[in-house]
Amino acid sequence: MTQRPHYHGRSETAPSRRTKRADLPRATAYSVLRAVTEDDAYANLILPGRLTGARLKGRDAAFATELAYGTLRGQGLYDAVIAQCTDRPTDKIEPAVLDVLRMGAHQLLHMRVGAHAAVDSSVALVRENVSVGASKFANAVLRRISEADTETWNQRITDGLTGNARSAVMFSHPEWIVRGLRQALIAHGRSADELEELLDADNTPARPALTALPGLSTPAELADGGAEPGRWSPLAAVVASGAPGDFSQVRAGTARVQDEGSQLVTLAMLHPDTPDERWLDLCAGPGGKAALLAASAARRGASLTAVEVSRHRAALVAGALDPVPGDSEVVTADGRRIGSEQPEAFDRVLVDVPCTGLGALRRRPEARWRRRPADIASLGPLQRELLDSAVAATRPGGVIAFTTCSPHPAETLAVLDDVVTAHPGLSVLDAPAVLDAVVGRDVGAASRKTGDGRAAQLWPHLHGTDGMFLALLQK
Numbered sequence: 001m002t003q004r005p006h007y008h009g010r011s012e013t014a015p016s017r018r019t020k021r022a023d024l025p026r027a028t029a030y031s032v033l034r035a036v037t038e039d040d041a042y043a044n045l046i047l048p049g050r051l052t053g054a055r056l057k058g059r060d061a062a063f064a065t066e067l068a069y070g071t072l073r074g075q076g077l078y079d080a081v082i083a084q085c086t087d088r089p090t091d092k093i094e095p096a097v098l099d100v101l102r103m104g105a106h107q108l109l110h111m112r113v114g115a116h117a118a119v120d121s122s123v124a125l126v127r128e129n130v131s132v133g134a135s136k137f138a139n140a141v142l143r144r145i146s147e148a149d150t151e152t153w154n155q156r157i158t159d160g161l162t163g164n165a166r167s168a169v170m171f172s173h174p175e176w177i178v179r180g181l182r183q184a185l186i187a188h189g190r191s192a193d194e195l196e197e198l199l200d201a202d203n204t205p206a207r208p209a210l211t212a213l214p215g216l217s218t219p220a221e222l223a224d225g226g227a228e229p230g231r232w233s234p235l236a237a238v239v240a241s242g243a244p245g246d247f248s249q250v251r252a253g254t255a256r257v258q259d260e261g262s263q264l265v266t267l268a269m270l271h272p273d274t275p276d277e278r279w280l281d282l283c284a285g286p287g288g289k290a291a292l293l294a295a296s297a298a299r300r301g302a303s304l305t306a307v308e309v310s311r312h313r314a315a316l317v318a319g320a321l322d323p324v325p326g327d328s329e330v331v332t333a334d335g336r337r338i339g340s341e342q343p344e345a346f347d348r349v350l351v352d353v354p355c356t357g358l359g360a361l362r363r364r365p366e367a368r369w370r371r372r373p374a375d376i377a378s379l380g381p382l383q384r385e386l387l388d389s390a391v392a393a394t395r396p397g398g399v400i401a402f403t404t405c406s407p408h409p410a411e412t413l414a415v416l417d418d419v420v421t422a423h424p425g426l427s428v429l430d431a432p433a434v435l436d437a438v439v440g441r442d443v444g445a446a447s448r449k450t451g452d453g454r455a456a457q458l459w460p461h462l463h464g465t466d467g468m469f470l471a472l473l474q475k
């Protein structure tokens with residue numbers, strides 16, 4: 001059994017004093033957990049506003065962030081621990097109390113918070129937000145958790161478990177996702193021995209990466225503001241401390257928060273040789289890749305059409321394109337219709353299909369608990385129809401980039417195989433070689449061979465990026 005803890009806090013030091021009242025960082029993290037549990041909120045969308053609202057900065061903001069995100073990621077593991085400390089099944093514990101217990105367990109087992117501070121502040125949260133009676137229950141459970149160390153708890157909760165079931169508890173993932181990620185490693189030609197490293201990477205907070213939009217800002221300017229160089233993308237800078245909003249370029253929309261994996265797959269579709277007049281982004285919301293495409297199109301004299309079916313997300317795309325000069329339009333429409341409405345009209349087409357997001361779990365702390373196995377099957381037909389539409393919308397000789405932020409073979413290689421079979425005129429380009437050319441060195445992203453080329457797969461545990469999949473097709 002591995003000895004390491006499986007969570008890595010950005011800030012593991014607590015507001016230090018022993019407390020009988022809930023302090024502001026903990027109360028803020030708790031309010032985020034409640035919104036996620038009660039209102040299906042997305043933690044990464046609401047947390048920045050809650051931090052600002054509570055006027056938390058620096059160390060306190062980092063502590064609240066780690067508390068909220070770490071608790072959400074570790075929920076499965078903490079529920080297994082809590083289940084051993086009470087006769088009450090976790091689904092019979094009042095959710096407002098369970099959120100505090102999970103947050104307390106995170107402090108006790110994976111942050112360097114003293115036991116008294118972790119227990120007392122949690123008990124205060126329950127007393128202030130639920131009831132005195134419930135706070136006594138929380139006190140008893142958390143004291144029991146504090147009586148053993150992390151390693152002892154790891155042994156207790158995995159006792160008798162093997163294989164995927166053990167990895168699921170140990171690394172706090174639903175078992176069906178562990179199974180899917182194991183299948184993904186094997187399908188893309190990697191070893192299943194990497195599985196625990198991959199699960200561990202999902203529990204490791206990612207530092208935000210920025211894209212300097214070509215012609216509008218540069219990585220060097222972002223470095224002047226304190227960012228560090230990116231690892232792969234020629235446009236990347238990494239926020240080493242503080243928040244992305246501290247950069248004037250981010251506030252102006254000339255640099256954007258964007259994972260390096262997303263930067264690379266977007267740059268890759270611009271690499272193959274083909275004329276540049278009209279470009280299409282068929283699934284554009286919220287607009288990260290569209291902004292990079294629009295800035296690049298402006299420099300090549302091309303135009304961009306960004307299609308998005310959701311009105312709300314189309315508005316986000318419009319906001320992302322606003323600071324970018326050049327010829328771009330946002331169309332609120334079903335991308336499945338574009339192929340028949342505008343056949344053979346575009347030179348470069350991006351199809352960044354809706355997917356389970358299993359490659360981006362480290363940046364979406366609660367996503368692993370929201371997704372269901374049925375999502376994979378239900379997204380399959382839409383992914384194929386969007387790709388078919390993209391093929392129809394591409395002019396002969398044009399290039400299509402099929403991307404997902406999931407490595408699951410049912411959402412990547414199986415979709416690619418079906419589309420290549422349905423359109424015998426398509427060639428599969430060597431996407432890993434294109435990524436190598438974009439980066440200027442060996443990226444090591446080769447997946448398996450498909451048709452006359454190869455798809456590429458990036459991995460959180462190998463590349464430190466989201467698990468982006470890329471296939472490049474030429475019509």
Ligand SMILES: C[S@@+](CC[C@H](N)C(=O)[O-])C[C@H]1O[C@@H](n2cnc3c(N)ncnc32)[C@H](O)[C@@H]1O
Nearest residue numbers: 283284285286287288289308309334335352354
């Ligand atoms: C993975 S996201 C795209 C992310 C985007 N490319 C970016 O980098 O910011 C998939 C998007 O496809 C949109 N979508 C879903 N079904 C669609 C359809 N039938 N036509 C067009 N867009 C669709 C979703 O609303 C979602 O915004």
